[in-house]
Amino acid sequence: MPNPAVNAGTSIAISALSHEFSGKRVLEDIHLRVPAGTTLALLGPSGCGKSTLLKLLAGLLRPSRGEIHFGERLMAGHAVNILPEQRDIGMVFQDYALWPHMSVAQNVDFPLRMRRVARAERRLRVDTALARVGLAEFAARKPSELSGGQQQRVALARAIVAEPRVLLFDEPLSNLDRELRETLCAEMARLLRQLAITAVYVTHDRGEAQQLAQHIAHMAQGRIVNYHAV
Ligand SMILES: Nc1ncnc2c1ncn2[C@@H]1O[C@H](COP(=O)(O)OP(=O)(O)OP(=O)(O)O)[C@@H](O)[C@H]1O
Ligand SMILES: [Mg+2]
Incomplete structure (x- = not known):
């Protein structure tokens, strides 16, 4: 069994990614890199496209344009769309989905x-x-x-x-009360560092993003408007 402590995950590269729902553009020319073993937080207001971007990474949606690579491997783009179960990902949603x-x-x-x-x-x-x-x-x-x-x-x-090589989180703490959110956030931050898995973490909460992630991408209306290290 591989030792998770030395499994540094895989880098993620998103290039020129756009997505439309029935002709309506909700993601526009997204470029992002997540270095192996690090966490990227996606921060932004409701409806800006965070969950859509996460679903594209998971393979639950197929991009209208652009490419997603995990390491060297093309996951989506150029008539390629690897199935979610073949992407080697783990997902945590807001509503637990147990x-x-x-x-x-x-x-x-x-x-x-x-x-x-x-x-x-x-x-x-x-x-x-x-x-x-x-x-x-x-x-x-x-x-x-x-x-x-x-x-x-x-x-x-x-x-x-x-x-998994990649962990995807969609507002996993937003259904919990404040105290519990803070406890679980600290535990997840510790776990993510311990496992050194590459992760993308969607949240509305700036404090959560700062505690969990090494980089933060701010989104607005389907675009990345700011990207910085924590
Ligand atoms: N299956 C769908 N069909 C049509 N439009 C959709 C679909 N899913 C999402 N949208 C639209 O795409 C846009 C982005 O939605 P998305 O769920 O990615 O936002 P979000 O940033 O995750 O918002 P929230 O913070 O409220 O979860 C919204 O305008 C939404 O209405
Ligand atoms: Mg969402």
């Missing part, structure tokens, strides 16, 4: 089963991921028996369990 009928351990195990990882290794990896997010004792619970913060930790464990 399977309600599965236990915590089964939820976290799901990406490993999809990748046909052997049972003994799966058990080890699920235990490791749950321990990393502080949920070792909750393995047998159902999501409905957890608080919002605990559910989001499960989603985080599920996103990292397969040691």
